Amino acid sequence: MAITLGSLFDGIGVFPLAASNYGIVPLWASEIEKVPISITKKHFTQMQHLGDITKLDGAKIPPVHIITFGSPCQNLSTIGAREGLTGAKSGLFHHAIRIIQEMRCATDGKYPVIAVWENVRGAFSSNNRLDFRAVLESFADTEIPMPASGRWANAGMVRGGKVDVCWRLLDAQYWGEPTLSQRRKRIFVVADFRGQRAAEILFKPHELHAPTNSSRKSWLSSGERNRISVNQARGKIPVLCPFEERRTRGSAKYQDTQGFVRNFGRSNDPFPTLLAGGPGVFSFWYEGEEKEGFIRYLTPIESERLMGLPDDWTKYGNTGIINSDYARWRALGNAIAVPCAEHIMAGIAEVLKENED
The missing domain is CATH 3.40.50.150 (Vaccinia Virus protein VP39)
Incomplete structure (x- = not known):
């Protein structure tokens, strides 16, 4: 049974x-x-x-x-x-x-x-x-x-x-x-x-x-999962770190320099929790070039991987229509x-x- x-x-x-x-x-x-x-x-x-x-x-x-x-x-x-x-x-x-x-x-x-x-x-x-x-x-x-x-x-x-x-x-x-x-x-x-x-x-x-998803092989260790391949980076290894957006705003408001810097995280930190209100954000730079780094949102696929889901689990509905990125993040x-x-x-x-x- x-x-x-x-x-x-x-x-x-x-x-x-x-x-x-x-x-x-x-x-x-x-x-x-x-x-x-x-x-x-x-x-x-x-x-x-x-x-x-x-x-x-x-x-x-x-x-x-x-x-x-x-x-x-x-x-x-x-x-x-x-x-x-x-x-x-x-x-x-x-x-x-x-x-x-x-x-x-x-x-x-x-x-x-x-x-x-x-x-x-x-x-x-x-x-x-x-x-x-x-x-x-x-x-x-x-x-x-x-x-x-x-x-x-x-x-x-x-x-x-x-x-x-x-x-x-x-x-x-x-x-x-x-x-x-x-x-x-x-x-x-x-x-x-x-x-x-x-x-x-x-x-x-x-x-x-x-x-079940071969793409999850990219999560092997804390160091490896915060990097992408040399070919993708055109010979440079980028570093991805969690970015605490709300805390960063608070640190800036109160001119807390140390707190502001801490909110960019470290290369071996886990990413912060995904929120239903919008996509996650992380900071991105090349080793030795931190001052030239930038911040971007997680893609829906990256968010799915953070949840342990197969790639594109949320991309399509049962009618075949592609869901918007915002709907997937939510x-x-x-x-x-x-x-x-x-x-x-x-x-x-x-x-x-x-x-x-």
Whole structure:
């Protein structure tokens, strides 16, 4: 019997992609953004699209073993207004929990077996750190005390009744083989409704799926991934470094010379996190000619590689129309890093294939 997956707040289909790499079948997705829907329809032609999550009834949609969701982070992020789970967008988290509960009631507790939630690191601290407790309590269906330290650790676990819940902060720059080259810290929560396997899924090392894109060979080491070939550079080796655009503006405003220079990074630094609001920027120069360097945006393909996606994953929709660069950057800025999702899917596939029908 095939292990199946449903993806809420699907975006560009990263969870379905990671799941497919481990023999898990994506059955359906819920998304409302036009471009991401067209991208996932192109790559997953058999996956059903259910539309707006607020209009779904978990008892009436096809039951699945796994439900994944990266609910909107705008009200949780440290660069937002931080309304928390009461915010209009991040509050959609509760609809995902409702759908899970409705499905479990309709199937006498059989489905889903596993739920996975992903969000920004700011969820640890929003609403005076009460939001993350609410997240854990929603999964565990029991009251959970605040940590004695007053702060949530980067990894932990709780058990409530029959539900096993673990969380872990994963940074994309340390995952995959070869590893990615951007800082992208995200919280992943795994809830096991039928056992005590969440820790095995989230904390146990798993062999990740081999890269399918030959272009990813260019990411071999921190030094190599910050350079291009001699031929491309016409005999010179350019150096690419992260450029912290917002911090640079602040340093310039307050005439902080040292801070301004630091924002250009070092040759072995990872690239900063991709943002949904626009493309990433990096500084570029030739060795020994730093004063003649310049700054440019990342291309959509470079952004895809930073996320661990195959080249041109976001280029076309299901109708064959080419998506604009801005639409691709926006979709990628909202996406999940593939190796982090693959780590979790590898663990889920391992434990469910051993224990499920």
